[in-house]
Amino acid sequence: MHFSLIVVMFLICMWLISKNITPHFRSLPALESIPELVGRCVETGRPLVFTLGYGSLRTAEAAVTVAGLAIYEEVLKQSIDKGAEVITIINSADHIPLLRGLTEEAYRSKGKPEEIKPENLIFIGGGQYSQIAATIGIMDAKKAGAFVYPGSVAGADIPIYGEHAGTIGAMSLAGMTNVAAWPWIVSIFDYSLLGEDVLAAGCILSKNPIMTTTIWGGDFYRYALVGIILVGVIASWMGINVSIFFAS
Amino acid sequence: MISTDIAIWIGALWVIFAYSFIIRDNPLFKFCEATMIGTTAGVFTVIAFDNIKKLALLPLIEKQAYINIIPLIIGILLLAQVSRRQFYLSRLPIAIMVGGGIGTAMSRTITSNIVIQLRSIMVPLPKTPFEILNIIILIVGLLGTLLIFTYTRERKGPFGWVTKIGEYLMMAAMGSTFGLLITMRVTYVITRLQIIVFDLLGLG
Amino acid sequence: MTETKGMDWLAFFRKYRRQTTQSLIIAIIIIPLIRPLGLPLPITERPKAVYAIIETLGPETKVICSMNIAIGLMGDVNPGTIAIFHHLFRRGVKLYIVGFNEDGVSVILEPYILAAAKPEIYGYVYGKDWCVLGYVPGGTVAWSTFAANIRSAVQYDKYGNYIDDLPMMKGVNSLNDFDIILDCGGDHTDIVVQQWADPYNKPYISSAGIGGVTIWLEPYFKTGQLDGYVAGVTQGAEYEQLVGISGRALSTIDGVALSNLFILTLVILGNIMLFKSKVR
Amino acid sequence: MYPIAIASLVTIIFVIQYFYPDPTLSYMTSQIGNWGIIFAAYAMAYGLVNLVTRRAMDVIKSRGRNLYSLWILIMAVVTSTLGIFGGIGQPQYSWIYTFIYSSLGATLYSFSYLYTASAGVRVLRVKNLLTALFLFGAVFTLLGDVPAIRSFVPQFFDLRQWITGELARGPYIAFNMSVGIGIAIMGLRVIIGAERRWAGIED
Numbered sequence: 019m020h021f022s023l024i025v026v027m028f029l030i031c032m033w034l035i036s037k038n039i040t041p042h043f044r045s046l047p048a049l050e051s052i053p054e055l056v057g058r059c060v061e062t063g064r065p066l067v068f069t070l071g072y073g074s075l076r077t078a079e080a081a082v083t084v085a086g087l088a089i090y091e092e093v094l095k096q097s098i099d100k101g102a103e104v105i106t107i108i109n110s111a112d113h114i115p116l117l118r119g120l121t122e123e124a125y126r127s128k129g130k131p132e133e134i135k136p137e138n139l140i141f142i143g144g145g146q147y148s149q150i151a152a153t154i155g156i157m158d159a160k161k162a163g164a165f166v167y168p169g170s171v172a173g174a175d176i177p178i179y180g181e182h183a184g185t186i187g188a189m190s191l192a193g194m195t196n197v198a199a200w201p202w203i204v205s206i207f208d209y210s211l212l213g214e215d216v217l218a219a220g221c222i223l224s225k226n227p228i229m230t231t232t233i234w235g236g237d238f239y240r241y242a243l244v245g246i247i248l249v250g251v252i253a254s255w256m257g258i259n260v261s262i263f264f265a266s
Numbered sequence: 267m268i269s270t271d272i273a274i275w276i277g278a279l280w281v282i283f284a285y286s287f288i289i290r291d292n293p294l295f296k297f298c299e300a301t302m303i304g305t306t307a308g309v310f311t312v313i314a315f316d317n318i319k320k321l322a323l324l325p326l327i328e329k330q331a332y333i334n335i336i337p338l339i340i341g342i343l344l345l346a347q348v349s350r351r352q353f354y355l356s357r358l359p360i361a362i363m364v365g366g367g368i369g370t371a372m373s374r375t376i377t378s379n380i381v382i383q384l385r386s387i388m389v390p391l392p393k394t395p396f397e398i399l400n401i402i403i404l405i406v407g408l409l410g411t412l413l414i415f416t417y418t419r420e421r422k423g424p425f426g427w428v429t430k431i432g433e434y435l436m437m438a439a440m441g442s443t444f445g446l447l448i449t450m451r452v453t454y455v456i457t458r459l460q461i462i463v464f465d466l467l468g469l470g
Numbered sequence: 471m472t473e474t475k476g477m478d479w480l481a482f483f484r485k486y487r488r489q490t491t492q493s494l495i496i497a498i499i500i501i502p503l504i505r506p507l508g509l510p511l512p513i514t515e516r517p518k519a520v521y522a523i524i525e526t527l528g529p530e531t532k533v534i535c536s537m538n539i540a541i542g543l544m545g546d547v548n549p550g551t552i553a554i555f556h557h558l559f560r561r562g563v564k565l566y567i568v569g570f571n572e573d574g575v576s577v578i579l580e581p582y583i584l585a586a587a588k589p590e591i592y593g594y595v596y597g598k599d600w601c602v603l604g605y606v607p608g609g610t611v612a613w614s615t616f617a618a619n620i621r622s623a624v625q626y627d628k629y630g631n632y633i634d635d636l637p638m639m640k641g642v643n644s645l646n647d648f649d650i651i652l653d654c655g656g657d658h659t660d661i662v663v664q665q666w667a668d669p670y671n672k673p674y675i676s677s678a679g680i681g682g683v684t685i686w687l688e689p690y691f692k693t694g695q696l697d698g699y700v701a702g703v704t705q706g707a708e709y710e711q712l713v714g715i716s717g718r719a720l721s722t723i724d725g726v727a728l729s730n731l732f733i734l735t736l737v738i739l740g741n742i743m744l745f746k747s748k749v750r
Numbered sequence: 751m752y753p754i755a756i757a758s759l760v761t762i763i764f765v766i767q768y769f770y771p772d773p774t775l776s777y778m779t780s781q782i783g784n785w786g787i788i789f790a791a792y793a794m795a796y797g798l799v800n801l802v803t804r805r806a807m808d809v810i811k812s813r814g815r816n817l818y819s820l821w822i823l824i825m826a827v828v829t830s831t832l833g834i835f836g837g838i839g840q841p842q843y844s845w846i847y848t849f850i851y852s853s854l855g856a857t858l859y860s861f862s863y864l865y866t867a868s869a870g871v872r873v874l875r876v877k878n879l880l881t882a883l884f885l886f887g888a889v890f891t892l893l894g895d896v897p898a899i900r901s902f903v904p905q906f907f908d909l910r911q912w913i914t915g916e917l918a919r920g921p922y923i924a925f926n927m928s929v930g931i932g933i934a935i936m937g938l939r940v941i942i943g944a945e946r947r948w949a950g951i952e953d
Contacts, residue, residue, distance in 0.1 A: 021769035023376050028938055041418040075360065076786030078374065080367025081933045084940075087947045111310075111797030112363060112790055115347045115356045119950040122350075127952065141801050143307035143826070144794070147855035151299040154861075158291045174451065174542060174862045181869040185488045195932070197925045201440040201447070202866075205873040205884060213925060214415045214932035220947065221939075222417070228944045236935045237418045243380070243927065244409055250384065251405055255391040264385035273849055280854045288492045288864065296818055298854060303801075304822040305851045308829020311798045312843065314791035315834050321784045337785040341792035357949055359789040361753035362760055364948055365940070366779075366786045369764025372937030379930025383923045386689070400916045407920025415928040432921070437880045439918035441887025446914060448733065448870060448888075449726060449895040450680045453545030453703045454860035456499055456725045460718060463503040491868040509898040514907075541852050542859045577852050688915060704897060727896045733867055734892055737874045737885070744875050 026242075031235035035227075041234040043222050048191055048209035052089075055164040055189050055209075056096045064163030064188070065103040065138075067156060068093060070117070072109045072149055073170030081217065082195045083113070086168035088220030089193065089211075091120055093166055098128045105160060108141045109149045150175050154182045162188045168216050173198035180206035193219065267468040278466040281458045407435040480743075491736065498732050502724030509727055511720075513708045516691075519698035520554070520675050521712045527650065529562040534648040536662070537567050537574040537583075538655030546679040548582055549719030550706030551654045554677055555587035557713045558652075562592070564638055565600040566648070568624070570612055574655060575605045575628060586717065597636040604628040613665040617645040645670045652677070656699070659687060663695045673697045680704070753949045758941050765937070802826060887913055 059066045070086045073079025090106075097104045106121070108114055117139060125134045142152040157165060157179075165183040167190075176192065176199045183190040184206065192203040193211030203210040211219060218236070221229040250260045269275070280298065287295040322338055325331040340362070346355040387408065392398055410432020413425070421429050463469050483490055527533070539547045558565060569575030579602065594600050603624045606612045616623040620643060626632055633639050641647065645666055653662050656678020667674040674695070678687060680702025690696040700709050703726065707719035760782060767775040801822070808819035832843040874889070876882045893899055894910025939945040946952075 021376075023380065024372075024765065024934060024938075027934055028941075031935070031938055031942075043417050044420050046417075074367075074790055075363040076367050076783070076790055078367060078371035078933075080364055081371045081936045084364065084368070084945060084948050085936065091947060111793040111795075112360070114793065114797060114800065115344070115353070115360060116948055116950075118347065119353065120947065123950055123952070137804070141797050141804070143303045143305075143801065144310040144797070145306045145855075147851070147858050148302045148306040150858045150861060151302040154287070155291070155296065155299040172542075174859065177869050178861050178865040181488065181865040181872075184869070184872070195929050197922065197929065198443075200925065201444040202869075204437075204440055205444065206869045212415075213929040217929075217932035217936050218417055220945070226944060228942070229939065232935050232939050232944065234418050235938075236931050237416050239931055239935075240412060240416060240928075243384075243931075244412060246384065247387070247405070247409065250388045254388040257390060260388050261385055264381050264388065276849050277853045280857045284854070284857045284861070285496070287861075288496075289489055297821070298858070300818040300821040301825055301850060302854055302858065304825025305829050305846060305854075307798055307801050307822075307826040308833065309847060309851050310794050311826075311830040312833030312838065314794035316838055317787050318791045322788050333781065337788040340785070341789050344789060344792045345796055347796065354950075357753040358756065359785075359792070361756040361949065362782060363786045363789055365757035365760025366764060366782050368757070368937050368940045369761040369768075369779075370783075371933050372761065373765045373768030375930045375933045379926045379933070383926050383930075387923065403917060404920040404923075407917070408924045411921040411924035412927055414924075415931075432924070433880065434883050435917070436921045436924075438883040438887040438913070439921040441884035441889075442891045442910075442913045442918050443887075444870070444884070445888035445891030445895070446680065446683075448863075448866055448892060449704075449730060450546055450702060451860075451863035451866055452499070452726050452729050453722060454542065454856070455496070455863045456503070456703075456722045457545030457548075458857055458860050459496065459499055459503060460722075463500060464718075469504050487872065488865075488868045491871055492864040495864060495867050510901040511897045512901045512904075541856050544856065573852070577848055581848075683914070704895065707897075723897060727898050729867070730892050730896045733870050734889065736871045737889065740871055740874070741876055741885075744877075 027235065027239050030238050031232050034231045034235050034238070038227065040227055040230055043230075043233070046211070046215060046219070046222060048193070048211045048215065049092075049219055049222060051189075051191060051209045052092055052096060055166065055191060056093065056100055056102050058189055059097070059102040059163035060100045062163045064161050065105045066093065066097060066164045066166065067105050067107065067153075067160070067162040067188075068166045069107040069109060069149070069153065069169065070113055071167065071169030071171050072144060072146060074110050075112045075116075079170040082168070082170050082193075083110075085217045085220050086193065087116060087120060088223055089166065089168045089216070090117065091124060092223050094121065094124045095128065098125060098130060098133070102163075103135075104138065105156065105162075106139045107149070107153060107156060108139060109152075110144055111141070114139075114141060146172050146175055150178055153179055157182055157186060157188065162186065164188050165190045167191070168193035168211060168219070170194070171196055171199050176202045177206055183207075269466050269468065271465075274461065274465045277461045281462060403435075406431060407439070411436045495729055495732065498728050499725040502728060503721055506721050507724045507728075509724055511704075511707060511711065511723065513711060514705065516698060517550075517700050517705045517708045517712060520700050521557070521709065523650070523673065523675055523698055524554070524557050524561060527558070527561045527563050529564075531561075531563040531650065532642065532648045533558060533563050533565050533650050533652055534645065535565060535567045535652040535654060537569045537579055538571040538653070538658065539574050539578050540571065540655065540657070541573050541577060543655070543657075543679045544578060544582060545722070546702050547655060547677060548578075548586075548706075549703050549717055549722065550700040550709055551677045552583055552586045552717055553706060553709040553713050553715060553719070554652065554654075554675075554700065555583060556715050557709075559587065559589055559592035559594060560713070562599075565589075566603060566638070566642070567601070568603040568616065569605040571655070572605065572607075575602060597631070598638055601633075601636050601638060602628040603633065613661055617666050617670065619644055645672065648672065650675070654678075656687065656701070659690050659696060663690055667695060675699065677706075678702075751951075754943045754946055754951070757949075758943055761937060761940050765941075798826065798830060887918070 073083045125131050142148050165188050173196050180190050190207045191209040192207045193216030195213045218233050221233045253260050283294040284298045322334040326334045340359050343355045344359050346352040410428050414429045414432050589600050606623050651672050651674040653676045656676045675697055676699040678701045683701050687699045703719050703722050707723045710717045710719050767779045805819040805823045808816045829846055832840055874885050891910050894906045900907045
């Protein structure tokens with residue numbers, strides 16, 4: 019039963035990919051705010067601080083970390099174009115090769131490999147305690163103009179970053195899949211990407227038709243779920259036992 | 267009675283040093299920051315060495331588990347990041363980690379995030395009007411919020427109305443979590459201040 | 471004159487909002503620590519349920535306690551846990567403590583829990599009436615291994631004694647040999663239910679943080695898979711009252727109450743000012 | 751291209767093992783899980799070297815005046831040396847772990863409340879209907895959690911229970927489902943090899 023849910027999703031996506039139609043996306047304010055964030059940094063001459071959090075790639079946090087890379091790439095490319103400085107706080111040792119690879123690739127593709135500053139990729143040891151100390155410390159010392167944090171978080175420390183960015187006048191953007199962090203990023207951060215938003219961001223930014231179509235597949239899947247919910251709820255209200263379909 | 271226990275003094279000093287950041291950034295907080303970064307790097311490295319020892323080296327030596335040679339060798343490729351030309355080699359261990367991480371996330375998510383949630387709402391119609399109202403609020407909130415995350419459709423017409431209701435209920439739900447967590451987190455600060463008031467100064 | 475002075479204060483607060491709020495909060499929390507206010511505290515249903523369950527236990531009962539408190543949650547979970555320990559020691563039960571996270575047994579248990587609820591005071595002897603089986607690494611798998619065969623997961627206790635040398639371990643081989651499960655920490659109720667409580671059909675009580683109520687505790691309590699819980703420092707203080715000890719929770723909840731009221735006051739003032747400026 | 755194929759293969763193994771447990775597959779997944787821990791350990795070793803060299807360069811460049819970098823360097827080297835050569839039970843290492851790492855960590859963690867409080871004052875304002883509802887949820891939960899108020903007006907506690915237990919339930923189930931869909935689709939993208947940024951390949 020559970021596995022068939024994945025297979026159905028796979029088939030929907032494959033069918034849509036074979037149709038070769040590029041879907042139209044509604045606007046996501048947080049993604050459209052990236053030029054504003056970068057522009058603000060350029061205007062004020064302050065750096066943009068970026069972090070992916072402390073989710074290790076070998077755990078389930080890999081999903082949001084991989085998704086955060088798309089936002090990193092976008093932020094970095096726009097910053098290179100407009101001339102803003104990006105300071106990247108790395109807080110899990112396995113992010114080092116990913117972020118370094120992407121940074122070098124981005125500078126090279128923009129034809130400015132000489133502008134790479136290795137000292138702007140700061141490794142701070144790992145774990146949430148050092149992330150708290152180092153992030154607010156670096157934001158304060160470098161007078162950050164914007165703070166971007168798509169990645170994993172335990173949930174308790176997220177208000178610190180948003181509120182600190184707010185008090186030093188930096189604009190902030192966060193994207194998390196951890197449901198416990200959502201109330202904070204919705205209220206405290208200037209722009210937020212909730213759960214599926216951050217996972218889909220990479221596809222919306224991408225020009226690859228396969229990537230964009232998978233998001234379309236996800237929407238079809240969502241409509242199917244809405245159907246299942248309506249039918250299942252009404253059936254169980256009428257006294258039919260539908261829970262056997264959802265046994266674990 | 268002021269305590270003479272050095273452990274309590276250290277705990278209290280950390281509180282004073284770190285909380286000085288409330289007024290402004292200063293060398294005392296910078297000291298905390300540097301201590302934390304350095305110690306964390308040390309602690310995580312020690313845990314890493316312990317993991318290699320327990321998972322790979324000890325079984326290899328004691329139980330002749332020769333398969334453990336493979337990860338020990340592939341892992342060395344991660345050190346290829348030092349060189350720009352051999353950088354691509356470090357992608358192999360990363361690929362295995364990403365595959366494992368995404369595979370774990372993907373397989374569990376169907377059961378825990380979708381099927382169990384579906385099961386929890388398929389209940390018989392309750393008896394009292396208040397409970398019926400509650401379950402209607404539940405279904406409306408669920409469908410409205412679920413449809414907010416649709417990407418390929420503009421929020422217009424009846425669809426827009428449903429997502430609008432979902433958005434309102436979503437904000438109320440998040441507000442309640444906000445309030446709940448404010449209450450919970452005050453205890454973090456209270457326990458820290460108890461170190462100074464109770465343990466160090468012996469008041470209260 | 472007073473009018474302009476008032477405006478100055480407002481401007482100061484706007485400019486240094488973070489600094490003033492945070493300093494005032496700390497001041498407000500310290501006052502009840504030094505001088506407890508003794509605000510009234512009605513006892514709610516959930517702690518009463520746990521109290522009733524522990525009241526039925528006797529000297530022959532074997533309690534398996536999984537100690538998984540995270541360092542960040544100490545303030546919230548510890549008071550309730552300490553009160554429950556007092557109650558367990560008072561009933562004279564046999565207590566087996568084991569940990570499945572890195573900090574629970576190694577960092578928190580002795581300096582914080584057992585220093586406040588001392589087993590010796592109740593005449594407990596280590597190895598005969600209580601023991602610490604130490605930290606079992608390995609996540610979910612460790613829970614099921616431990617439940618199926620304790621000796622395959624643990625050979626030595628926390629202090630390096632061979633567990634077969636402990637008199638109380640005689641005849642204790644799997645989770646079937648215990649009478650009740652107590653979980654301290656409470657952010658993995660699903661694992662305890664799936665690996666311990668349901669398969670071995672044992673009563674299960676929990677001491678947890680308040681953040682877990684909506685996600686981890688209440689759903690399982692409603693289905694009866696969790697028999698009772700004490701969540702957060704407020705319910706911890708209620709439990710202290712039930713047991714009749716004066717721990718730290720009572721002075722803590724005064725701080726919770728005052729700081730909540732302070733934030734509410736600021737929120738109301740902020741909204742009034744916003745409304746006024748809109749009207750103008 | 752090879753990292754993408756490998757990641758896809760590993761993902762497929764994990765998914766199939768989860769739904770159709772089989773001794774061979776479960777042996778493979780448990781081995782790969784262990785490998786991940788070992789790789790992460792290697793990455794951490796590289797991270798320590800990276801941190802130490804970067805900080806040492808800072809110290810040398812500033813001719814010893816960058817005391818913060820020097821202190822990070824000392825703490826990192828001392829902690830890791832004690833722990834690696836003495837083991838996790840080494841007395842000085844466990845002293846550092848308990849009285850520096852845990853104690854300072856818990857203190858820094860408590861900043862979360864201080865910032866929550868000052869942020870609450872800023873964000874709990876009625877600007878439109880959405881923020882009004884947010885404020886409604888937050889204020890009544892806060893009120894219900896003050897025991898003194900609860901003993902005078904028990905209805906506040908009932909209202910808090912209703913908001914957190916009933917009103918918030920629907921949206922939270924939807925949040926979980928939506929994250930579930932997002933992660934499953936992300937997994938599909940890794941399986942079909944469309945998600946390539948982590949491998950440094952542009953699309």
